[in-house]
Amino acid sequence: MGESAAIELDNVTRIYKRDRFEIRALDGVTMSVPAGRFVAIMGPSGSGKTTILNLIAGIDRATSGHVSVGGEVVSRMTERELAGWRARHIGLVFQFYNLIPVLTAFENVELPLLLTPLKKSERFEHVEAALAVVGLADRMHHYPRQLSGGQEQRVAIARAIVTDPTIIVADEPTGDLDARSAEEILALLRDLNLQFRKTIVMVTHDQRAERFVESVYRLDKGVLAGVEPARPAAIDAAAAARSRVS
Amino acid sequence: MAIPFKYNVRSLLLRRLSTAITAAGIALVVAVFVIVMALVAGFGGTIRATGSTDNMIVLRKGSTTETGSAFSLSQFQALKFLPQIRRDADGQPLVSPELPVQVLMAKIGGGRENIVLRGVLPIALKVHDKIRIVQGRMFNPSLNEVIVGKAMLRRYANCAVGSSFRLGRGTWKVVGIFDAGASSFDSEVWAGLHKVQDDTQRGAYYASAVLKMRPGTNVPALISRLADDPRIGLQGETEPDYYRDQSVVAAQLRKLGMLVAAIMAVGAIFAAMNTMYAAVAARTQEIGTLRALGFSPSAVMGSFLLESLILAIAAGAAGIVLALPINGLSIALGNYITFSTLSFQFRVTMAIVIQALLFAALMGVAGGFFPARQAMKMSVVEALRRT
Numbered sequence: 001m002g003e004s005a006a007i008e009l010d011n012v013t014r015i016y017k018r019d020r021f022e023i024r025a026l027d028g029v030t031m032s033v034p035a036g037r038f039v040a041i042m043g044p045s046g047s048g049k050t051t052i053l054n055l056i057a058g059i060d061r062a063t064s065g066h067v068s069v070g071g072e073v074v075s076r077m078t079e080r081e082l083a084g085w086r087a088r089h090i091g092l093v094f095q096f097y098n099l100i101p102v103l104t105a106f107e108n109v110e111l112p113l114l115l116t117p118l119k120k121s122e123r124f125e126h127v128e129a130a131l132a133v134v135g136l137a138d139r140m141h142h143y144p145r146q147l148s149g150g151q152e153q154r155v156a157i158a159r160a161i162v163t164d165p166t167i168i169v170a171d172e173p174t175g176d177l178d179a180r181s182a183e184e185i186l187a188l189l190r191d192l193n194l195q196f197r198k199t200i201v202m203v204t205h206d207q208r209a210e211r212f213v214e215s216v217y218r219l220d221k222g223v224l225a226g227v228e229p230a231r232p233a234a235i236d237a238a239a240a241a242r243s244r245v246s
Numbered sequence: 247m248a249i250p251f252k253y254n255v256r257s258l259l260l261r262r263l264s265t266a267i268t269a270a271g272i273a274l275v276v277a278v279f280v281i282v283m284a285l286v287a288g289f290g291g292t293i294r295a296t297g298s299t300d301n302m303i304v305l306r307k308g309s310t311t312e313t314g315s316a317f318s319l320s321q322f323q324a325l326k327f328l329p330q331i332r333r334d335a336d337g338q339p340l341v342s343p344e345l346p347v348q349v350l351m352a353k354i355g356g357g358r359e360n361i362v363l364r365g366v367l368p369i370a371l372k373v374h375d376k377i378r379i380v381q382g383r384m385f386n387p388s389l390n391e392v393i394v395g396k397a398m399l400r401r402y403a404n405c406a407v408g409s410s411f412r413l414g415r416g417t418w419k420v421v422g423i424f425d426a427g428a429s430s431f432d433s434e435v436w437a438g439l440h441k442v443q444d445d446t447q448r449g450a451y452y453a454s455a456v457l458k459m460r461p462g463t464n465v466p467a468l469i470s471r472l473a474d475d476p477r478i479g480l481q482g483e484t485e486p487d488y489y490r491d492q493s494v495v496a497a498q499l500r501k502l503g504m505l506v507a508a509i510m511a512v513g514a515i516f517a518a519m520n521t522m523y524a525a526v527a528a529r530t531q532e533i534g535t536l537r538a539l540g541f542s543p544s545a546v547m548g549s550f551l552l553e554s555l556i557l558a559i560a561a562g563a564a565g566i567v568l569a570l571p572i573n574g575l576s577i578a579l580g581n582y583i584t585f586s587t588l589s590f591q592f593r594v595t596m597a598i599v600i601q602a603l604l605f606a607a608l609m610g611v612a613g614g615f616f617p618a619r620q621a622m623k624m625s626v627v628e629a630l631r632r633t
Binding site for chain 1: 253259531532534535536537538541543626627
């Protein structure tokens with residue numbers, strides 16, 4: 001296809017130490033995700049899905065092997081460099097939203113922008129735009145406890161996109177939602193991928209996700225078992241949408 | 247950029263109970279600190295205010311206080327006409343021979359306390375030029391008449407003008423009230439020098455002489471002259487130096503107060519530490535999220551330290567407010583240097599307020615440091631895993 005890779009893992013192994021035991025969460029995984037794709041990483045619990053996501057997001061380090069994101073070798077960065085890099089390039093979406101409870105929706109979305117040189121007025125415009133994209137512009141002054149689970153996840157997605165990151169990583173974004181909200185969130189992520197050409201890597205158990213993503217990376221016991229194209233309908237929809245956008 | 251300030255303030259407000267308990271502990275410590283420092287400031291200030299920079303107090307060689315000093319009339323006569331001594335309009339040298347003695351005086355509401363009855367000549371009011379008679383008149387030195395310091399009125403019985411009280415061996419009539427400018431003289435009773443000598447059967451001896459120096463007097467030379475002149479043979483010291491030495495009680499009180507405050511502070515620091523450790527534990531996932539979003543470890547540490555600091559300074563301010571009513575309150579304290587009771591007022595000065603806030607901030611930093619460091623060192627992955 002000639003697409004450039006947004007994410008590359010080269011023979012990545014991650015071993016955790018728990019007391020006397022070593023747990024091999026990933027074992028020599030090599031994979032790449034082309035730029036602008038919406039992909040899912042699926043597999044049973046303990047297969048290493050979240051570990052891969054953490055390595056891509058730069059919040060964990062590989063025991064061996066290399067992780068490159070957007071052409072930068074993440075595994076060689078210092079802790080401080082990683083913090084800055086994450087702020088610029090990565091948008092994070094968590095299963096339990098991870099909104100700060102004492103901050104309003106607006107303030108939560110503004111958090112990553114505090115790490116940029118933007119002025120207050122510029123930050124306001126960005127936050128307003130991000131909340132509008134997720135359909136919550138009218139809830140910006142609500143606290144997380146005043147929002148439903150689906151709305152909280154939308155705020156979290158607004159927070160993930162507000163800095164216009166290269167890559168969005170989502171860890172079980174529908175795991176804590178009812179069926180309807182889960183569908184809405186998956187559709188929202190797909191729209192972000194199509195409209196803004198964001199590379200999105202999503203870890204999920206949710207079989208519905210296969211209808212929204214372009215590829216599914218299957219993991220089993222820390223090993224990449226295979227990469228499958230998603231259902232043809234999803235691919236067709238993605239291609240059609242891309243052609244409309246371009 | 248730092249994690250926003252409102253995050254810390256709102257987080258503190260969210261944990262109202264634990265925040266309030268810790269704040270109460272810190273406020274209490276700060277209140278004690280302010281009260282002790284106000285007491286020290288009032289006590290020390292009263293003693294230090296007693297001296298005039300152009301006055302010299304003369305005592306027997308080797309004496310550190312008037313209580314332990316005595317010299318004769320001939321010694322006094324020899325020093326009285328030294329050229330360094332200023333004279334009044336009538337040409338009289340401004341030298342005040344004095345005999346302070348400790349006597350028991352009845353308190354309002356019962357009981358008796360040692361106070362200073364100071365025998366002086368009328369010229370004393372020219373030498374101690376800060377002292378003013380604010381009610382009544384000066385005593386007649388040949389009668390059993392006294393004037394009393396204004397601080398006496400609040401504490402001792404029969405001090406009003408026209409009243410009489412027993413003091414020493416005699417009965418004395420109050421004919422005037424004097425204001426000594428919040429100095430220790432305000433806690434004294436003054437009477438005619440010779441009447442006090444008679445009453446105490448001391449003979450023609452004095453305990454001290456206070457002289458007013460001419461402007462530009464070479465103080466060390468005068469001190470040498472007083473010591474070396476064989477007719478005099480006394481030791482001189484400027485009043486500020488003399489009363490600074492007397493304020494040793496204030497310094498000791500200060501040390502004691504600081505020790506008490508320090509011991510209490512250790513408790514408050516542990517309380518703050520406990521609160522902040524609980525905050526870090528409860529907000530582990532928030533810490534992980536902030537770190538994952540790109541906030542640096544030092545920003546996280548700074549945020550938790552700031553939170554502890556906000557808590558401590560707010561509590562410190564509350565402690566100051568709690569202690570503030572003590573300002574201006576009168577109290578009497580025994581001064582073992584003079585073996586008498588000194589009345590003074592608590593003084594909450596701006597310096598004490600600043601010191602109290604710094605003290606509170608110190609408790610906040612000490613209590614918040616280790617929990618904040620724990621937050622900083624937390625692994626992002628581990629922190630995010632805790633839901």
